[in-house]
Amino acid sequence: MSFDNKVAIVTGGAQGMGREYVRLLVEQGACVVIADINQDQAQKVVDELGFKDQLLAVRTDVGDLTSCEACVLAAEERFGGVDYLINNAGLLSAAAFPSLIDIPVEKYRQITEVMLNGQLWMARAAVPAMRRRGGGAIVNVSSIGAYQATGVYSLTKLGVNGLTINLARELAKDNIRVNAVAPGTVATEGMQPLMSVEQMAQWGQMLGRPTDRVATPDLIAQVGLFLLSDAASYVRGQIIAVDDGQQIRL
Numbered sequence: 445m446s447f448d449n450k451v452a453i454v455t456g457g458a459q460g461m462g463r464e465y466v467r468l469l470v471e472q473g474a475c476v477v478i479a480d481i482n483q484d485q486a487q488k489v490v491d492e493l494g495f496k497d498q499l500l501a502v503r504t505d506v507g508d509l510t511s512c513e514a515c516v517l518a519a520e521e522r523f524g525g526v527d528y529l530i531n532n533a534g535l536l537s538a539a540a541f542p543s544l545i546d547i548p549v550e551k552y553r554q555i556t557e558v559m560l561n562g563q564l565w566m567a568r569a570a571v572p573a574m575r576r577r578g579g580g581a582i583v584n585v586s587s588i589g590a591y592q593a594t595g596v597y598s599l600t601k602l603g604v605n606g607l608t609i610n611l612a613r614e615l616a617k618d619n620i621r622v623n624a625v626a627p628g629t630v631a632t633e634g635m636q637p638l639m640s641v642e643q644m645a646q647w648g649q650m651l652g653r654p655t656d657r658v659a660t661p662d663l664i665a666q667v668g669l670f671l672l673s674d675a676a677s678y679v680r681g682q683i684i685a686v687d688d689g690q691q692i693r694l
Contacts, residue, residue, distance in 0.1 A: 445472060449473070450528060451477075451519060451527050452465075452530065453477045455479045456533030457479060462532040463661070464664070464665035467493060470495040500518065506531075506565060506566055512568070529567065529581075531583065539597045555596050556599075556603075559597075560604060563585075567582055571618070574618070578619060579620055582615075582623075584604050584623070590604070604624060612680050621680050622680065623671045626687070626691075627687065629658050629687070630664055632661055655688055657688050671684065
């Protein structure tokens, strides 16, 4: 897969899976905007990866449409356009609220604004720029948690699946493909406060994974890059589970 002369925006690109998307894309020739609420951490990624001509850190609040639009404008001004969007930003802390009845209303609104609406706001901001380039591709980040009834986290990820299939149909006429990856258990910085790698392995097997493997972020990002690439030009509106067989759906 080659991404020479392509421009991508990766939300939540300052750590975890987002950082791996950034790394893989720049190593394969793309220019990448790291769109993250944490400007300092995003800039640190720019400094660490060393592709400074190909990277731009932009403070972005995906729950704010105006902030999303400013991110896209920055991408166009620096790199000339937008070809790809990876809607990766999220709040793993949402998993700490299993009850939809008892979750504080303001917390519910904060989580859904970032984890569901934020993917739509970024798409709304990026699509006009993609149209100006003649098309593009969007990869939304869902989760197999969408199917596990775990409260607001599950609800938002199921919403991402619905968003994906709707945008895939709506944007086909614009030559913009939309798909989603649905990771299983992944060892990221965001998971560390919730459980250890050993606990992740045990939890995954309890939920049906046939192995004790826990994914590293690059294993997920590689699938996302395939969905962006021309090799996936006939793949549209799919939610691809990347979970080592934990959630098998017919």
